[in-house]
Amino acid sequence: MTPAADHRAGGLPDSPPAAEFVEVSKRFGRVVACDHVNLALHRGRIHGVLGENGAGKSTLMKMLIGLILPDDGHIRIHGEPVKIVDPIEAARMGIAMVHQHFSLVEPLTVWENVALGDTGRLDPARIRRRVGEISEQYGLEIDPDDRIFDLTAGMRQRVEIIKCLRRDPEILVFDEPTSVLSPAESEFLFAALRRVVEDQGKAVALVSHKLAEVISASDEITIMRDGKVVDYRPTAGSDPATLARAMVGRDVVLRREHAAFGVIDDSGDGAAPVKQPVAQQGQPVLRITGASVTGRDGRVLLDGLDLEVHAGEIVGVAGVEGNGQRTLGDVLSSLCPLAAGRVEVGGQQVATGQAGAMAGAGIAIIPEDRHDSGCVLDFTVAENIFIADPQRVARRGLMNRAQMNGMASELIEKFDIVCNGARAPMWSLSGGNQQRVVLARELSHQPRVLVAAQPTRGLDVGAIEYMSSQLRAAADNGVGVLLISTELEEILDLADRIIVISNGRIVGGMRRDEVDIAELGLMMGGAQ
Amino acid sequence: MSDVGEHIVTEPEEDEVASAALQRSRFGITGEVIALYAICVFVALAIAAICVAATGGSWVNVYTAILDGSIRKPGRWGLTLGVSAPILLVALGTVVNGRAGLVNIGQEGQLVMGSCFASYVAVRLGGPGPMVLIIAMLCGIVGGAIWAGIAGALRYYRNVPEVLSTLLMGTVAQNLMGWGLRKPWLLLAPAAGRANRNQVSEPLNSHTRIPRVTWFGNEFPISVLVALVLCIGVWVVLDRSVIGFRLRMLGRNPKTAQRSGVAERRYGIGAMLVSGAFAGLAGGIMLAGGDFGNYQLVANFGAGIGFAGLLAALVARQRVIVLLFVAFLFGCMRTGTGFLTATGVSGRVSDVVQGLLVLSLLLPPAILYVRERRRALSATSTRV
Numbered sequence: 001m002t003p004a005a006d007h008r009a010g011g012l013p014d015s016p017p018a019a020e021f022v023e024v025s026k027r028f029g030r031v032v033a034c035d036h037v038n039l040a041l042h043r044g045r046i047h048g049v050l051g052e053n054g055a056g057k058s059t060l061m062k063m064l065i066g067l068i069l070p071d072d073g074h075i076r077i078h079g080e081p082v083k084i085v086d087p088i089e090a091a092r093m094g095i096a097m098v099h100q101h102f103s104l105v106e107p108l109t110v111w112e113n114v115a116l117g118d119t120g121r122l123d124p125a126r127i128r129r130r131v132g133e134i135s136e137q138y139g140l141e142i143d144p145d146d147r148i149f150d151l152t153a154g155m156r157q158r159v160e161i162i163k164c165l166r167r168d169p170e171i172l173v174f175d176e177p178t179s180v181l182s183p184a185e186s187e188f189l190f191a192a193l194r195r196v197v198e199d200q201g202k203a204v205a206l207v208s209h210k211l212a213e214v215i216s217a218s219d220e221i222t223i224m225r226d227g228k229v230v231d232y233r234p235t236a237g238s239d240p241a242t243l244a245r246a247m248v249g250r251d252v253v254l255r256r257e258h259a260a261f262g263v264i265d266d267s268g269d270g271a272a273p274v275k276q277p278v279a280q281q282g283q284p285v286l287r288i289t290g291a292s293v294t295g296r297d298g299r300v301l302l303d304g305l306d307l308e309v310h311a312g313e314i315v316g317v318a319g320v321e322g323n324g325q326r327t328l329g330d331v332l333s334s335l336c337p338l339a340a341g342r343v344e345v346g347g348q349q350v351a352t353g354q355a356g357a358m359a360g361a362g363i364a365i366i367p368e369d370r371h372d373s374g375c376v377l378d379f380t381v382a383e384n385i386f387i388a389d390p391q392r393v394a395r396r397g398l399m400n401r402a403q404m405n406g407m408a409s410e411l412i413e414k415f416d417i418v419c420n421g422a423r424a425p426m427w428s429l430s431g432g433n434q435q436r437v438v439l440a441r442e443l444s445h446q447p448r449v450l451v452a453a454q455p456t457r458g459l460d461v462g463a464i465e466y467m468s469s470q471l472r473a474a475a476d477n478g479v480g481v482l483l484i485s486t487e488l489e490e491i492l493d494l495a496d497r498i499i500v501i502s503n504g505r506i507v508g509g510m511r512r513d514e515v516d517i518a519e520l521g522l523m524m525g526g527a528q
Numbered sequence: 529m530s531d532v533g534e535h536i537v538t539e540p541e542e543d544e545v546a547s548a549a550l551q552r553s554r555f556g557i558t559g560e561v562i563a564l565y566a567i568c569v570f571v572a573l574a575i576a577a578i579c580v581a582a583t584g585g586s587w588v589n590v591y592t593a594i595l596d597g598s599i600r601k602p603g604r605w606g607l608t609l610g611v612s613a614p615i616l617l618v619a620l621g622t623v624v625n626g627r628a629g630l631v632n633i634g635q636e637g638q639l640v641m642g643s644c645f646a647s648y649v650a651v652r653l654g655g656p657g658p659m660v661l662i663i664a665m666l667c668g669i670v671g672g673a674i675w676a677g678i679a680g681a682l683r684y685y686r687n688v689p690e691v692l693s694t695l696l697m698g699t700v701a702q703n704l705m706g707w708g709l710r711k712p713w714l715l716l717a718p719a720a721g722r723a724n725r726n727q728v729s730e731p732l733n734s735h736t737r738i739p740r741v742t743w744f745g746n747e748f749p750i751s752v753l754v755a756l757v758l759c760i761g762v763w764v765v766l767d768r769s770v771i772g773f774r775l776r777m778l779g780r781n782p783k784t785a786q787r788s789g790v791a792e793r794r795y796g797i798g799a800m801l802v803s804g805a806f807a808g809l810a811g812g813i814m815l816a817g818g819d820f821g822n823y824q825l826v827a828n829f830g831a832g833i834g835f836a837g838l839l840a841a842l843v844a845r846q847r848v849i850v851l852l853f854v855a856f857l858f859g860c861m862r863t864g865t866g867f868l869t870a871t872g873v874s875g876r877v878s879d880v881v882q883g884l885l886v887l888s889l890l891l892p893p894a895i896l897y898v899r900e901r902r903r904a905l906s907a908t909s910t911r912v
Contacts, residue, residue: 358787372783373786394769
């Protein structure tokens with residue numbers, strides 16, 4: 001079934017494809033990333049490319065913008081077979097990509113970032129004017145003279161989009177564009193995309209693993225699994241369940257799987273019922289009052305933040321990236337002292353910013369960036385497990401390697417960590433397994449509080465499921481869980497109580513069983 | 529990905545094949561590494577030989593002289609050991625700060641400070657010789673530790689890069705010693721003992737010197753044995769103890785270390801103090817050991833031993849046991865120079881040989897690193 005034949009069957013208007021993959025294959029060693037893929041991007045349409053992590057969608061798009069060369073098959077632009085050897089070549093052909101991770105220079109202004117990569121004489125006035133024109137034309141409101149570090153993630157993405165649009169490309173690729181956006185910002189982005197497509201007749205590819213957003217934003221959908229195109233259909237009339245099944249190759253029943261695909265299930269009557277909230281009685285296991293932190297550059301990172309976590313409940317901290325989540329995680333990792341306020345665990349005040357104090361008080365943490373503060377990549381798996389308490393495998397100050405590796409092997413088995421034994425270096429593990437090592441270590445200390453900061457970022461569905469069930473199990477065992485996440489779906493899936501962080505303070509909250517998505521979105525957007 | 533089922537069926541067999549291949553390649557890799565080092569050393573010696581020949585000397589004579597002077601002639605082992613001991617001590621300290629992720633390149637200055645402290649105390653303190661000697665050595669340790677500790681404190685309290693501060697403090701130390709050697713109330717020897725020479729300190733009393741022993745016709749100070757014991761001690765602490773584990777953690781990932789209870793300041797400054805202490809002790813034993821001058825301080829007393837130790841640590845790439853050999857090799861280069869004069873070639877030739885040798889020993893790790901990186905990169909891109 002070729003895409004062309006199929007979309008005729010689907011009744012979408014016919015137009016010559018702006019870009020077309022013909023039987024494109026790419027292998028990396030023994031792994032087939034793309035296996036005879038056929039896919040066409042048409043002018044005036046948004047083409048959703050759906051798939052799990054590792055399904056081959058990013059590889060495919062990288063071939064389109066010349067970062068990777070196909071092994072087999074070819075790419076056609078406006079019907080002409082072409083060889084795209086590098087991104088410059090791709091730009092010449094009118095292909096541009098908005099990457100998942102921003103590539104902006106933070107101390108520079110918006111227009112300066114837009115001008116980066118230009119050659120010849122710099123004409124600030126002209127570039128400013130152009131930025132103004134584009135932002136007006138597409139409704140991407142922005143001040144060309146703002147500095148990047150003052151901007152929210154959503155605004156930064158606008159800058160990225162303007163960077164792309166300025167060269168007036170025919171074909172636009174968006175790679176996981178909403179991963180750092182709030183729901184409102186996502187909607188805004190899709191509205192802008194719609195304008196780009198309808199007014200300018202551009203061809204857009206929207207790469208995502210979130211079903212819900214692809215369904216709401218696209219005209220047609222291609223689903224990839226294990227490097228192959230497994231389904232192609234017009235968006236109108238497709239239902240999430242069928243698409244989800246095609247994506248993973250089996251039925252998707254669990255709520256947390258829905259969450260992994262970004263399907264917001266706010267009715268609360270999914271396959272698994274929403275857990276009744278734990279009665280909040282007695283003393284909270286974790287209480288933060290009036291926490292304030294000011295950064296080195298004088299910016300207020302936390303501004304009188306208050307929160308409480310009780311034993312056995314999962315409290316989800318929702319919010320748009322960059323509103324103090326990272327600082328909150330740092331404070332609870334002893335990486336950053338408080339300028340004012342206090343942190344109490346089980347009623348006892350804990351010194352902030354003092355090495356090991358938080359861990360010693362019983363706060364386990366799965367950090368936002370595990371390479372940054374969660375593990376030592378050059379250490380072995382066993383060493384990483386005993387990072388915080390080497391004394392456990394030491395006698396009179398000398399470490400017993402055999403004992404350490406033995407105990408680590410048990411944990412490796414218990415947590416199903418795929419690695420070359422306890423002595424394998426940490427860097428040799430995949431991201432999901434590194435995360436399991438961190439989890440195994442933190443849970444093996446019998447913590448009172450478990451802080452999970454963006455625990456599933458960058459993980460695939462299987463790993464997300466595992467992480468979610470572990471968090472749930474920890475809460476069931478009486479640990480107070482604080483889940484800090486920018487993925488609202490994840491929080492809705494797991495949390496018993498949701499609080500919203502904005503500009504370094506908690507601006508509101510609600511119980512999971514009384515959740516109001518619209519109101520949450522408003523709070524996340526900063527409305528009081 | 530589609531061959532998952534197949535893979536499971538063939539797994540045991542594949543595993544055996546893979547491990548056999550791994551065994552083979554491990555031997556292959558070891559051979560490769562040895563060959564690489566051999567080639568590099570050979571090239572370095574050849575270049576040095578060409579240099580000697582080009583300046584009108586005989587390279588055969590030069591290499592013979594270096595070998596004779598360092599190990600072949602009777603009694604030279606003892607001298608070489610005596611010279612190697614302070615190099616080893618300095619290098620041990622360098623490994624300590626290296627493990628904590630800090631760079632100390634001011635060992636020469638810390639060594640000088642150590643020798644000054646030791647000298648000041650040793651010539652003034654009365655009492656039984658061994659006690660004075662031990663106290664003087666302890667003062668040497670303190671002197672070196674203070675000098676490195678200042679750099680450490682500046683690093684952690686004021687964000688001053690320790691690379692710069694250690695190096696510059698080294699210059700300050702040299703000049704301080706020069707100044708002290710002009711002040712009778714500090715280091716300068718009383719006029720009577722100076723024999724018209726300026727800028728020397730009072731020689732140590734014969735009973736406050738480090739005892740020398742003679743083994744197999746080779747005489748050396750017992751500080752050599754102390755250095756060996758310390759070497760084993762450092763190895764145990766760094767590679768086997770909880771403290772060493774935490775120090776490595778700090779060096780590899782300070783944030784993880786901080787969260788896991790390794791206070792950056794305490795461990796970091798501690799590492800600098802220990803590093804300086806070793807350099808200070810090296811200065812002390814140079815003064816009291818007898819292989820470096822006449823048990824007294826002179827201008828330029830450090831004689832580049834601090835830098836030699838730093839280089840030795842670099843060449844050994846922070847592996848304590850390897851240090852033993854590298855430090856001895858560096859000792860050989862120094863004592864070998866003593867016999868060069870007879871060949872009519874300038875003693876500086878051995879510096880050239882040493883420099884080229886260091887380069888040749890540093891190149892293979894760099895080459896291996898780049899290749900490992902490439903392999904790792906190709907392996908990760910396979911995973912995409």
